[in-house]
Amino acid sequence: MLDVKETIFDYWSRWAPNFDTTASHVKHSAAWRDVFRAAVPYPPRRRCLDLGTGTGACALALAAIGHDVTGLDGAAGMLGQARQAAADQGVAVSFVEGDVDAPPFPDASFDVVSARNLFWTLPDPDRTMREVVRLLRPGGIFLLSDGLWRTDTTPPAASSHDMTDYAQVGHELPYYRGLTSEHAHALLGFHGFTGWTHWEQLFAVHPYAHQSAGACPFFVVTAVRPPD
Numbered sequence: 662m663l664d665v666k667e668t669i670f671d672y673w674s675r676w677a678p679n680f681d682t683t684a685s686h687v688k689h690s691a692a693w694r695d696v697f698r699a700a701v702p703y704p705p706r707r708r709c710l711d712l713g714t715g716t717g718a719c720a721l722a723l724a725a726i727g728h729d730v731t732g733l734d735g736a737a738g739m740l741g742q743a744r745q746a747a748a749d750q751g752v753a754v755s756f757v758e759g760d761v762d763a764p765p766f767p768d769a770s771f772d773v774v775s776a777r778n779l780f781w782t783l784p785d786p787d788r789t790m791r792e793v794v795r796l797l798r799p800g801g802i803f804l805l806s807d808g809l810w811r812t813d814t815t816p817p818a819a820s821s822h823d824m825t826d827y828a829q830v831g832h833e834l835p836y837y838r839g840l841t842s843e844h845a846h847a848l849l850g851f852h853g854f855t856g857w858t859h860w861e862q863l864f865a866v867h868p869y870a871h872q873s874a875g876a877c878p879f880f881v882v883t884a885v886r887p888p889d
């Protein structure tokens with residue numbers, strides 16, 4: 662039987678060298694930086710953790726704004742690309758290899774936790790949410806962004822890369838098709854977050870227009886971790 666996380670980390674490590682040349686959220690990095698600037702204003706300088714950081718696009722954007730950023734990912738290949746990108750851009754980010762379900766950081770050690778396009782590929786999103794709550798200080802901000810990536814009618818050819826590995830573990834992933842903002846609100850509410858604010862309307866151009874025949878709903882939402 663396939664180990665789900667091993668399969669996922671291997672997949673992303675293999676895909677890593679091509680990720681930044683095809684991922685639309687990397688191509689739209691200037692627009693994303695504007696969204697991060699609005700959602701996580703600087704000053705003050707905040708301690709940020711980017712979960713499932715991949716090639717570090719969000720981590721680098723947050724660091725370029727002025728924040729103190731750590732990026733966590735389980736795929737060594739993705740982190741290799743992230744470290745190279747940080748060096749190329751002259752931006753300081755601490756990239757750490759590890760599982761978002763067992764992050765090697767103390768309680769309440771971050772002001773901001775972000776997760777873009779991570780939750781669709783998690784086997785136990787509630788477990789990950791409990792870690793988000795643990796890692797954030799009371800009053801800290803969680804930024805969650807994702808989309809509804811696949812529908813029953815999406816032909817496999819619509820994917821920009823080979824998803825064969827995922828097809829084998831997809832049944833283990835509750836949000837394999839993706840998340841809507843309603844899913845996000847349910848997760849955030851269940852884990853005690855309040856005061857959510859949406860940011861996707863700041864995009865002049867839909868960053869995922871190629872997905873699902875151009876109709877992929879996506880969201881960027883921030884919410885506040887309540888006091889203990």
Ligand SMILES: C[S@@+](CC[C@H](N)C(=O)[O-])C[C@H]1O[C@@H](n2cnc3c(N)ncnc32)[C@H](O)[C@@H]1O
Nearest residue numbers: 673713714715718734735736739760761777778
């Ligand atoms: C679709 S990519 C998104 C990368 C990045 N957040 C972005 O928006 O460009 C998903 C990333 O999540 C990572 N990932 C998936 N499950 C993980 C887990 N349990 N622990 C750590 N990283 C994980 C993968 O290795 C991959 O780099």
